[in-house]
Amino acid sequence: MADQPKVTVIGAGLMGHGIAQRFLAAGHPVNLVDPNLQVLEQAEQQISDIFTLLEQPYDKGDLLSLYTEIQPAVEDAEFVIEAGPEILDVKRDIFSQLARFSSPKCILASNTSAIPISEIAKGILHPQRIVGAHFWNPPHLVRLVEVVQGDETSVTTVEQTIALLDAxxxxxxxxxxxxxxxxxxxxxHAMKREAIAMLEAGVCDAETIDDVVKYGFGQRLAVLGPLEQSDLVGLDLTLRILTTIYPSLDTSSTPQAALVERVETGQLGMKTGGGFRQWTPEAADDVRTRVREHLVAKAKQTTTN
Structure with a gap:
């Protein structure tokens, strides 16, 4: 375990501390970077709490190191993952520093959830070693990582990233x-676009849409992907259904008014008490607890299998 490659995580917030825990659990030395010392200290405790939650042993020892500056944290790293704000200019500034201060053999990954990797890497030194590594929230409970090959990302970088993450x-x-x-x-978000469109058109209320997903096709999504399901029921049936419904599906190229108006009037969801649905603090906590317990159970099941 002592020979595991050193990993640096840039950003100790919502995603960063969970990503760091994944590597620590596998025995990697991890440098965790954040300009805010208070956020770093909170992350250290959050990481310990994750190990407790998952009933995994954790002896930090010398595995976890905290930094407020990028340069000393990446000079000896073999894999760096950026988990900063979802703002292109911020990410480009971070990667400009990473390219200058890291070893030429170090892989530089971004946890961006939507920004094309090629836009982040444009004009940055050594773009062949810049790759996407999109973890899902919360990263310590959800296993999937999308490894995104940018226009100039080398195949070797992709292969090494996949091998490290799988390990x-x-x-x-x-x-x-x-x-x-x-x-x-x-x-x-394709599904979300259609859901908002149906709500806006008065097909049903928001709770009904959520119930249809949770108690209908959502129950099989964890074990049956959409193309797998199409093959299961037959592509002839799939074709007949799509021929019927495609002409009436929403094709909006911008977010619908039902969403924009809520945001503009401060109806932001659970954190404000109302969004597409109304939320008391107790109801919002119940949802968070339900999701967390479900994901923890799945994570523990995966660990023991």
Whole structure:
């Protein structure tokens, strides 16, 4: 375990500390970087709490190191993953520093959930070693990582990234074309676009849409992907259904008014008490607890299998 490659995580917030825990659990030395010392100290405790939650042993020892500056944290790293704000200019500034201060053999990955890797890497030194590594929230509970190949990312960089992530227990997939949103978010938000459109058209209320997903086809999504399901029921049936419904599906190229108006009036969801649905603090906590317990159970099941 002592010979595991050193990993540096840039950003200790929502995603960063969970990503760091994944590598620590596999025995990697991890440098965790954040300009805010308070955030770093919170992350250290959050990482310990994750080990407790998953009932995994954790003796930090010398594995975890905390830094407020990038340069000393990346000079001896073999793999760096950026988990900073989802703002292109911020990410480009980080990668400009990473390219200057890291070893020429170090892989530089971004956890961006939607920004094309080629846009982040444009004009940055050594773009062949810049790759996407999109973890899902929370990264310590959700196994999937989308490894995104930018226009100039080398095949070797992709292969080494997938091998490293698979070795720490992740499920890596190769995104061969660098498109906004990659695979998962495009699928997820395509469904969300249709859901908002049906709500806006008065087909049903928000709770009904959520119930249809949770108690209907959502129950099989964890074990049956959409193309797998199409093959299961037959492509002839799939074709007949799509021929009927495609002409009436929403094709909006911008977010619908039902979403924009809520944001503009401060109806932001659970954190404000109302969004598409109304939320008391107790109801919001119940949802968070339900999701967390489900994901923890799945994570423990994966660990023991």
């Amino acid at each position: 720490v227990g992740m499920k890596s997939v190769h995104v061969k074309r660098d498109i906004p949103g990659f695979i998962g978010n495009r699928l997820q």
